[in-house]
Amino acid sequence: MTEEEKKRGEAEIQRWLEVGSVEIPPADVRIVTSGGRRIPVHSTVLASASPVLESILGGPHKGRSRGREIPILGVPCDAVHAFVHSLYFARGRAYDRCVSATEEEMIGEHGMHLLALSHAYRVGWLKRAAERALSLRLTAEGVVDVLVLSQRCDAPRLHLRCLQLLSKDFAAVEQTEAWRFLQDYDPWLELHILQFLHHAHLRRRRQARRKAEQRLYAELHEAMDCLRHICADGCGEVGPSGRLLPAHARPPCPNAVSCRGLRQLIVHFAACDREKRQQHGCRRCKRLWQLLRLHASICDEVDDASCKVPLCIQFKQRMQEREGELEEDERWRLLVKKVASARVMSHLAKRQSQLLV
Template sequence: MAHSHDETPMVTTTNAPVPPPLPARTTASRAVVMRRRSCCVSVATWDRLFDDAYRADVSIQTSSHDVIYAHSSILGLASPVFRTMFKRQNRSKRLFIVPILGVPSEAVRVFIRFLYSSCYDENQMEEHVLSLLVLSHSYMVPRLKRECEAQLEHKYMNIDNAIDVFQLALLCDAPRLTIMCHRLILKNLKAACLSDGWKAMKESHPILEKELLETAAVEANRQKEKLKRANERKVYVQLYEAMEALVHICRDGCRTIGPHDKAFDKHQEPCKYEACKGLESLVRHFAGCKLRVPGGCVLCKRMWQLLELHSRICIDSNVCRVPLCRNFKDRAKRLKKKDDIKWRLLVRKILRTKSITGAPYFSLAASF
């Protein structure tokens, strides 16, 4: 002890008591521990315990007057509802009597078997999945409830039973399943309205039917607005591409059209601007039309609008090669406030649609 104190300067007390030795583990105790670790009970054993009802102390009464025997210790361990129920019942009788009504007796049997072995048959799950969802929620068995929700979401839910599943999901507090059913119903509203579940819901829960129809109307309006915004965005993108093509034609030239000082090559590469083809014919028409005053020709009027739109998003008219760019900028200063606001709003939407903050030819600051 003195030697250890000399090597450890932090220890100042030299007469500290010696701690007692750890209790020795005998060979027998080690063998017991090893046997416990390697021991396991197979699923077949739990199924046999349920089927044989050996020393069962619970009698489950079903709607069809069938009796299912079970063990209170297993049911109470798997479900807090059963545990509370057994605590409240009088144990003077030999059996606990538990009524489970409102669902098929076979569904009750599948439910109780799951409490024993945490297993189920696939065919039985498909047949009684709705009843199992209700039972798992009522008796607070979250593992089975999650399994039922997953099976309904990925396998068994369709437009014919979507209304029934939707109502049960609301009652059983299954938010994800509720959302999935709601989406399926709104997506196939006409088919859902013709199902038997919808007719039953209309009689028993008319308020829920009204809410579904109102939600469907809101969703339809949202889809219309979405389509409208998509079409507007498409138009704004086309206008921006036309502005790019106009600058390209007036500055660099394209195919056989361009500035007077441009030498064209017949073997030049294809133009990368898709809008050039249509804009080239429009420029040629505008150059040769005798009625190109605003309002005199529909095509010329469109060209006048493109030129004015370009002038409003052009950064510098002093170096711009597009015709009449400066003239339109000066004209914009003399426009009425109402007309000027319309043009500014159009320019802002075009530039924001393309998410431009500093393009080679245009700037978002030009719209203010």
């Protein structure tokens, strides 16, 4: 910040004080920066903005604040000037809901120093604004420094945002000088980061596995619809014997890909050698057998005779006779429950899309 910009900022502060005031009291306190600069301020503004500054001003020299100096050291002069500028311009309004573009830019420029100052002097709105500004400007090059600062300044939202960026772009962060410094001088924080990365990896794996399972249940639900469609109406070269409708009169396939796969399974099952199937076991035949059993498990036809899928009644009777006998029945019941849930969710999604149209 140039000298001209500093003077212009002080003039803006002065104009802010003139609003609604006929007589402007003279500045009675000076802020001393690390560079030896002395910024004239008003004790009433400092006391109303920060409880820490209020405690300092209300100390042993209470009532004799004129000419007093408050040192704010350890940060650049420009950052202290921006801190004071923010205290004045936040006076009398809800700062969290009303931040101009110029002020946002200023907070973003001095974000790390303003976060440290707002934490040290307990200026809550400025601390939240600095957190937001730093969150929007995080990069792989500087995320480690911001992470350390967020930990020391008790900024959990910013801390989590830094860890998320580390998890997303750790390969780039590993190449930075800040990460190598952290490895040499703060092994506990390094361990904390690596544990977070490990847990994030496990979460991603669980989410991927859950999505894969949901896709499987949705595909099985589509296969059940296609099985009913093939057995009731016919599809392609496969259909009920003696009742196969002409192509133009058949209802559309629920899913062309699933229908084609099921038709191939049915054709193979009809042509597969029975002795070979019974002695060695045919994987494709077993797959169709399992689909027929799954259909019987979720079939909701009130009258079993009205279901056109083969072996539906036989599978239902067999399941009633063998209920609870095998340990795998629990796993099968869970599969049936998941496919039935996928069926309900599919119907709800279709209904919602129809209502939106």
